[in-house]
Amino acid sequence: MMTQTQTLMSLFGVTTEDLNRLINIALSKGGxxxxxxxxxxxxxxxxxxDGEVNSAGSHIDYGMxxxxxxxxxxxxxxxxxxxMEEMERAAKVASQIASSSVGGSRVSNIAVSTLYxxxxxxxxxPVINQWEDxxxxxxxxxxxxMNAIIFxxxxxVSKVMGRISDSNTKILFYNSQGVMAxxxxxxxxxxxxxxxxxxxxxxxxxxSRSYRAGFEYLTMEMVREISKDVVSKTSFQFxxxxxxxxxxxxxxxxxxxxxxxxxxxxxxxxxxxxRQNTSIFxxxxxxxxxxxxxxxxxxxxxPFNRGSLNIDDEGVPSQKTYMVKNGILTSYLHDRISAxxxxxxxxxxxxxxxxxxxxxxxxxxxxxxxGSQSEEDIISxxxxxxxxxxxxxxxxxxxxxxxxxxxxxGYMIENGKxxxxxxxxxxxxxxxxxxxxxxxxxxxxxxxxxxWSCGKEQYCAxxxxxxxxxxxxxxxxxxx
Amino acid sequence: xxxxxxxxxxxxMELAIKNGCSGSRITMSVNTQSSFSVxxxxxxxxxxxxxxxxxxxxxxxxxxxxxxxxxxxxxELKQFISKAVDITRLVSPDKNRLLPKQEYYFKGExxxxxxxxxxxxxxxPSEKSLIAHKCAAEIFNTDKRIISVNCEYGDIDExxxxxxxxxxxxxSKQTNFTLSAECSVKGSGDSRPExxxxxxxxxxxxxxxxxxxxxxxxxxxxxxxPKKLRSGLYNMVLENTVSSRMVAPIISALNGAAIQQNNxxxxxxxxxxxxSPYFQLFDTPHLYGANGSRxxxxxxxxxxxxxxxxxxxxxxxxxxxxxxxxxDMPVTIEGPSVPSCKYSESVNTINVSRxxxxxxxxxxxxxLVTGFNGGNSNSSTGDFSxxxxxxxxxxxxxxxxxxxxNITGNIITLWNNIIxxxxxxxxxxxxxxxxxxxxSVNFSGI
Numbered sequence: 061m062m063t064q065t066q067t068l069m070s071l072f073g074v075t076t077e078d079l080n081r082l083i084n085i086a087l088s089k090g091g092x093x094x095x096x097x098x099x100x101x102x103x104x105x106x107x108x109x110d111g112e113v114n115s116a117g118s119h120i121d122y123g124m125x126x127x128x129x130x131x132x133x134x135x136x137x138x139x140x141x142x143x144m145e146e147m148e149r150a151a152k153v154a155s156q157i158a159s160s161s162v163g164g165s166r167v168s169n170i171a172v173s174t175l176y177x178x179x180x181x182x183x184x185x186p187v188i189n190q191w192e193d194x195x196x197x198x199x200x201x202x203x204x205x206m207n208a209i210i211f212x213x214x215x216x217v218s219k220v221m222g223r224i225s226d227s228n229t230k231i232l233f234y235n236s237q238g239v240m241a242x243x244x245x246x247x248x249x250x251x252x253x254x255x256x257x258x259x260x261x262x263x264x265x266x267x268s269r270s271y272r273a274g275f276e277y278l279t280m281e282m283v284r285e286i287s288k289d290v291v292s293k294t295s296f297q298f299x300x301x302x303x304x305x306x307x308x309x310x311x312x313x314x315x316x317x318x319x320x321x322x323x324x325x326x327x328x329x330x331x332x333x334x335r336q337n338t339s340i341f342x343x344x345x346x347x348x349x350x351x352x353x354x355x356x357x358x359x360x361x362x363p364f365n366r367g368s369l370n371i372d373d374e375g376v377p378s379q380k381t382y383m384v385k386n387g388i389l390t391s392y393l394h395d396r397i398s399a400x401x402x403x404x405x406x407x408x409x410x411x412x413x414x415x416x417x418x419x420x421x422x423x424x425x426x427x428x429x430x431g432s433q434s435e436e437d438i439i440s441x442x443x444x445x446x447x448x449x450x451x452x453x454x455x456x457x458x459x460x461x462x463x464x465x466x467x468x469x470g471y472m473i474e475n476g477k478x479x480x481x482x483x484x485x486x487x488x489x490x491x492x493x494x495x496x497x498x499x500x501x502x503x504x505x506x507x508x509x510x511x512w513s514c515g516k517e518q519y520c521a522x523x524x525x526x527x528x529x530x531x532x533x534x535x536x537x538x539x540x
Numbered sequence: 541x542x543x544x545x546x547x548x549x550x551x552x553m554e555l556a557i558k559n560g561c562s563g564s565r566i567t568m569s570v571n572t573q574s575s576f577s578v579x580x581x582x583x584x585x586x587x588x589x590x591x592x593x594x595x596x597x598x599x600x601x602x603x604x605x606x607x608x609x610x611x612x613x614x615x616e617l618k619q620f621i622s623k624a625v626d627i628t629r630l631v632s633p634d635k636n637r638l639l640p641k642q643e644y645y646f647k648g649e650x651x652x653x654x655x656x657x658x659x660x661x662x663x664x665p666s667e668k669s670l671i672a673h674k675c676a677a678e679i680f681n682t683d684k685r686i687i688s689v690n691c692e693y694g695d696i697d698e699x700x701x702x703x704x705x706x707x708x709x710x711x712s713k714q715t716n717f718t719l720s721a722e723c724s725v726k727g728s729g730d731s732r733p734e735x736x737x738x739x740x741x742x743x744x745x746x747x748x749x750x751x752x753x754x755x756x757x758x759x760x761x762x763x764x765x766p767k768k769l770r771s772g773l774y775n776m777v778l779e780n781t782v783s784s785r786m787v788a789p790i791i792s793a794l795n796g797a798a799i800q801q802n803n804x805x806x807x808x809x810x811x812x813x814x815x816s817p818y819f820q821l822f823d824t825p826h827l828y829g830a831n832g833s834r835x836x837x838x839x840x841x842x843x844x845x846x847x848x849x850x851x852x853x854x855x856x857x858x859x860x861x862x863x864x865x866x867x868d869m870p871v872t873i874e875g876p877s878v879p880s881c882k883y884s885e886s887v888n889t890i891n892v893s894r895x896x897x898x899x900x901x902x903x904x905x906x907x908l909v910t911g912f913n914g915g916n917s918n919s920s921t922g923d924f925s926x927x928x929x930x931x932x933x934x935x936x937x938x939x940x941x942x943x944x945x946n947i948t949g950n951i952i953t954l955w956n957n958i959i960x961x962x963x964x965x966x967x968x969x970x971x972x973x974x975x976x977x978x979x980s981v982n983f984s985g986i
Contacts, residue, residue, distance in 0.1 A: 109801070110866075112632035118624060120609040136587045140610045153588045156665070196630040219802050255802045255920065264803055264920045302923060302948055305984030306771040323914075336579065338688050338724040338732055416589065455914035455927070459724045459732035460763070462944055464914030464927035486915040486925035486946045492730065537915075537925035537946030539982045540773060 064242050068232040072098040072124065072142050079234045081144075082126065085151040087236060090158035091128040091135070093396070094151075095235035097373060098124040098142070099415040101227060106196055108203040108222035116196050125415040126150050130158040132335070132397050136418040183370035184363050184378070187246050187274030191226040194275045199224050202283050206252055209287035214295060216256040223251045224278070233375040241375035247272050247366070247521060249511045250282065252290040258298060265294030265468075268511040270521070273364045293450060296469050300483035303472055305538025309442045310487060310531045311473065313449025314435065316508040318524025320531075321356055321426050323454035323463040324491040327516065329358075329383045329391075330409070330421040331398030333458050340461035340492060344389045350495040352387035353431055360408055360424035366509065367425035367523040374410035374419050381407045395421045413518035423514060427525030431501025435528040438500045440476035446536050447471045447478055448487065461491040486537040494531055502528035541570045541699035541711070548594060548612045549703055555618060556598055557705060559625040563599035563639045565704040567838070568592070574665070575694035578672040580680050584690070586669070596621065598628045604637035636865030639839075644861075644871055645708050646836035646843070654829035657715040657743045660697045668693050671749055675721055678753030685761065687724040687732055691753060694718045695744070708840040716740060716831070717747040721756035727764050735760025740968040742831060759910070762931070766943035769932060769985040775906025776947065776981040777899055779930075780964050782912055784973040789917040789924060789951045790821065791876055794848065794856070796863030798919060805922035805952065806854055813853045815955040818883045821849035824972075825877035832878045832970040843877055851886065852956075880972040883961035894962045896975045901936035902960055903977050907945075908933050915946070922951035928983075946984040954978055 062070070069075065079096060086094035100122045107115040124147065125138035135157025137150035203222040210220045226248040233241040249270035256263050267290040271277050312320055325341070333339035341349070360369045360378030369378045374396050382390050392398065395410030398421055411422035439447060447470050454465035467485050471478040489497075507525035514522045549568040556564035570592040577585040594617075596607040605628040609620050675691035699713045720738035727733045737755035739748040778786060790806070798804035806814070825843035827833050836842055839861055847855045859867065860874040900908065908931045915926030925948040931938045955978075962975030 106631070112634065114604065114632045114634040114637070116605040116627050116631050118605075118607050118627060120611050120620065122611050133583055134585045136585065138589045140591060150589075154586075157583065157586055196627050200630070221801060253803075257802065262802055262805075262807075262920045264918070302925070304771075305946060305948055305982065307986055336688050336690075336724075338734070340730050340732060342732070343730065416591070418585065418587070452916055453914065457734065457913060457929075459734040460727070460943070461731060462913055462927070462929075464946075466914060466916040466925065484916070484918050484921075484923045484925055485948060486927050488913065488927040488944045488946055490944060535768070535944045535946060535984055535986075537927075537948040537984045538771075539948055540771070 065232070065240060068098070068230055068242050071100060071230065072232055074142065078144060082147055082151045083236045085148055086126055086128045086155050089155040091130050091155055093129040093236050095127050095233065095374065096124060097415055098232040099229060101229040101414070102192055103225065103227035104191065105223060105225035106199055106203065108207055108220070111207055113200045113203050121414060123415045125418070126154045127418055128154040128157050129397065132401060133157050134418055138415050184361055184368045185246055185272040189275035191228050191246060191248065191275055202250065202278060202280070205280060206283050206287050209284060210252065210254055210291055213287070213291040214256065216258045217254060218257045219255040221253040225249050233371070235375060239375045241371045243370045245272060246274055248278060250278065250286065251511060252286050254290045254294045256294045261298065263294055263297035265290050265297060267293060269509050270366045270511040271364045271509060272366060272368055277364065293469065296481060297483055300469055300481035302484055303446070303480065303482045303536070303538045304540065305485070305536050307533050307535050309445030310534045310536065311439055311442060311445060311447045312526060312529050312531065313447060314502065314504045314526060314528045315506045316451050316510060316524065317448070317529070318427050318508060318526040319451045319454045319465045320494070321428055321526065322423060322514070322522065322524050323456045323465055324489065324494050325356065326358065326423050326426045327456050328458055328461065328491055329393055331392035331394045331402065332421050334392050335398045335401045338459050340459060341389065345392065347389055348387050349384065349389050349492065350387050350498060353501050354384060354387055354498060355382060355429040356384040356426070357382055357429065358393055358409065358423050358426045362425050362507065365425050365507065365523055366512065366521050367423070369408065369424060372408040372410045373412045374406065376406045376408045376410060378408040378424070393421045393423060395419055411520050413520060417518045420517065422516060422520045423522050425507065425523040425525065427505070427507060428501065428527060428529070430503050430505040430527050433500050433502050435502045435504050438502055438528060438530045439473060439478065441500065442473045442530065443475060445473040446482065447473050456491065462488060463491055464488045487534050489531070489534040494534060497532040498529050499532050500530040504528055541568070541701055545570055545592065546701055549701055551614060552594060552596055552617060552621060553703055553705060555621040556596065556625065559622055561598050561600040561625060563705045565597040565639065565702065567595040568701040569595070569698070571696055571698040573694065573696040574668065575692055576669045576672045577690065577692040578676040579690050580676065580688065583669060596624060598624055599637055599639065600625060600628050602633035602635055602637065603628050603631050604634060605631060636862050638861055638865065639704055639706050640841055640861045640871065642706055644841045646710060646840060648835070653826065653833040653835070655712070655714040655742055655833060659744055660695060660715045663744060668695070671719060674749070675719060675753045679723060679757040683757065685725040686757065687726055689753065690722045692720050702838070702840055704840060710836050710840055712834060715742055717744050719747060719749055719752050721753045723756040723760040725760045725764065733760055733763040735763060742829060763929070763941045766941035768944050769942055769983065771984045771986065773980045774983050775903040776978045777903055777906060777908045778976040779896065779908065779910045780962065780966050780973065780975045782910065783976045784969065784971040785912055785926070786954065786976060787821070787879065787881065787971065787973050789922065791879065792919060793922070794858050795875065796857055796859040796867065799857055800863050800866045803919050805920060809854045810857065811853065813851070814952050815849055815852040816958045817852040818885065819849055819852050819881065819955055819958055820884060821879060821881045822847045823876055823879050827878050830878045830972065831968060834877050837874045839874060841871060841873060843873055846872065848879065876971070878972060880965060881961055883958065894960065895964055896962065897936070899960045899962055899975050899977050900933055904936065905934040907931070907942060907983060908938065917951060924949060924951060944985070948982045948984060954981065957981070
């Protein structure tokens with residue numbers, strides 16, 4: 061019986077000798093490190109509109125990328141055809157980084173302490189029923205049920221849109237240090253969107269779940285849960301207003317508030333920005349940056365989580381990385397280049413959208429660990445502010461530190477009570493200030509399993525989580 | 541694109557029909573791209589690659605599905621399309637899933653639209669690298685406040701080939717060249733504000749290669765010592781680099797899918813005056829040399845100049861074949877090509893030239909927005925809230941940068957408060973949206 065490595069080498073039509081030959085070509089101009097990343101991905105989707113699943117799709121993407129490092133300089137080329145002729149051509153292109161460099165000093169080899177071959181079956185995302193074996197006809201009932209539940213739940217529902225997408229990605233990695241690594245990564249998402257109409261008003265709501273898991277993970281219970289959720293979210297919009305804006309206290313509800321961490325500090329902890337001295341946290345490693353009650357983690361090891369990885373896209377085993385431990389900035393998020401620069405081990409954060417992209421330090425599942433207060437006590441401590449618990453997107457300016465996130469729904473807090481529902485407001489703050497302004501952390505931590513994607517130059521699946529927290533002051537968008 | 545690439549598309553078409561499809565559209569996309577990035581004074585990244593993708597849309601027994609692959613060897617393609625047809629037969633029939641009426645196809649002579657630079661294949665990589673190096677050298681080590689400089693030259697050579705089973709055949713090709721710069725400077729405390737600038741052109745010789753680094757540095761330095769203003773109603777001037785952000789929600793709301801799914805604040809508004817009578821939004825798909833000019837859309841339907849908003853009245857939706865059937869409305873086009881707008885009493889009026897400086901003076905005081913930071917808009921209601929960066933101005937002169945501020949409102953209200961539209965769109969942009977000015981915009985700050 062073939063090992064997973066042998067199976068994938070056969071899939072990509074290469075031998076160990078081929079791989080070594082490509083590495084040699086890649087390093088022929090004097091590069092200090094080279095790696096090869098082979099990828100085969102099959103993605104499928106079905107969509108429901110107007111009560112029927114009337115569209116399906118399937119998409120194959122196949123190819124390999126060759127990266128050559130000369131110090132911290134990168135040459136990269138990819139090809140969709142894995143004949144030796146095409147791959148050698150790509151290797152020669154990538155190798156030019158060494159010969160065309162101006163003033164690039166050669167640095168020491170990239171720090172990786174162990175050779176790694178992933179052999180544990182499934183790892184953090186074992187699969188019983190592979191998506192590629194599941195017929196469209198087995199997926200359709202889930203969307204039909206979703207449609208029926210949502211329409212039955214509220215007479216104001218006028219439209220329901222549903223989508224199930226799944227993918228299976230096979231990866232083979234090999235580098236000039238002899239590291240051979242493989243991974244097979246499943247992923248699925250189910251999304252529900254609901255439109256309601258009432259007395260001339262139209263409102264929409266959307267909700268989703270996404271996991272690195274096989275077909276067995278998608279259940280009717282999950283469908284019922286998200287159907288109920290999307291009806292609740294859409295219905296809420298009819299009661300909500302855009303509030304009066306300005307600076308005020310913000311209580312971030314548990315779960316998807318993890319977007320605060322992702323935008324406010326997570327990106328600024330990615331080591332490429334710090335290595336280049338462009339992050340607002342570039343001089344803060346080892347220093348106290350917030351309350352000692354706060355610990356922030358980026359974790360690639362949560363079973364079935366959308367952000368989890370057995371290995372990253374540089375062949376480094378995944379890990380749970382404390383970025384902030386008891387208020388101290390303890391680690392940046394490293395790829396191999398930044399790990400070499402900081403003379404430390406990579407943290408398994410070297411990720412890429414596909415073989416078409418070179419890897420960068422990227423987040424996985426980013427969350428804050430539990431505090432000790434109750435959410436109720438935190439809300440009751442606020443005289444005037446906003447409680448926000450449903451978010452759609454965010455952004456950050458790494459150098460200035462200004463971050464934002466968009467609140468789909470929440471409540472005003474007046475004299476310690478949740479009062480007027482609010483919606484569709486942007487909240488803006490400054491990362492270091494917001495972090496130091498977190499004055500209370502609740503004990504209700506949870507991970508949000510929605511279809512979060514991060515768009516730093518290229519898209520990567522991520523997730524986030526949070527207990528409820530009180531931020532003393534943020535700028536809330538609103539009207540006069 | 542080679543004849544072999546076109547043959548692959550033809551083979552895919554034959555396979556689809558052989559497997560029992562009543563119709564099929566095949567799109568072959570091929571591109572070659574390269575980029576050279578310089579950080580400070582040394583080459584940081586170089587990248588070069590060729591890509592091709594085959595998009596397959598199948599129509600069978602009143603059913604529809606779409607597929608793509610870059611595995612185009614005939615044996616694999618046979619298996620893929622056979623499986624694709626089987627998948628398509630499992631979804632529900634939909635009588636509106638049809639190829640276009642043939643009368644809508646583009647059939648004319650493909651007069652040159654100024655989209656392709658034949659010189660792209662002969663540009664030496666060392667020249668590309670040198671352009672990026674020169675861009676960085678404009679500013680690196682020229683000011684002690686500069687922390688980091690990143691400059692990138694990039695180019696792409698793209699071909700598209702579309703055929704369908706009704707006999708439509710269309711090709712298009714485009715080149716694009718870009719030069720961009722980002723600069724970080726030391727600010728107060730730990731702050732490191734960034735500035736960026738970019739130039740792009742469909743032709744290498746027309747790409748502006750000088751001054752890009754300098755503009756990035758000036759924009760970064762101009763952001764030092766920002767202040768947050770009190771919340772309130774301000775005039776808002778949107779720089780032409782970012783003004784399309786406030787047109788995008790309108791374009792999205794005009795899309796047939798959004799209209800049909802009741803998820804558009806412009807649903808049922810065709811023929812109604814919703815916006816300022818001075819607001820004209822139109823599409824010029826045959827503008828020579830404009831990024832986005834095209835003779836046909838993704839269905840092969842011929843593009844034509846269109847008035848989208850005329851004197852504030854909603855004149856057209858973007859309706860493709862499918863949504864034409866669903867909505868019982870005539871086909872227009874699937875989406876915008878080269879949208880543009882102006883402020884005048886009639887769409888045919890020739891505007892008097894208005895620059896950013898003219899508009900700042902006219903507005904007297906307010907906030908000039910030069911960048912967005914997150915935010916979103918609600919497609920059903922048109923309500924929006926965005927983070928912004930920019931400058932407070934008085935008497936038409938910049939006073940200081942702003943920080944941590946949001947704008948909030950409703951798109952229809954906003955466009956009724958339009959007070960000026962410039963005549964200065966960036967020629968390199970896909971959407972030719974110039975400087976815009978609005979009054980009474982809600983800014984949230986202190």
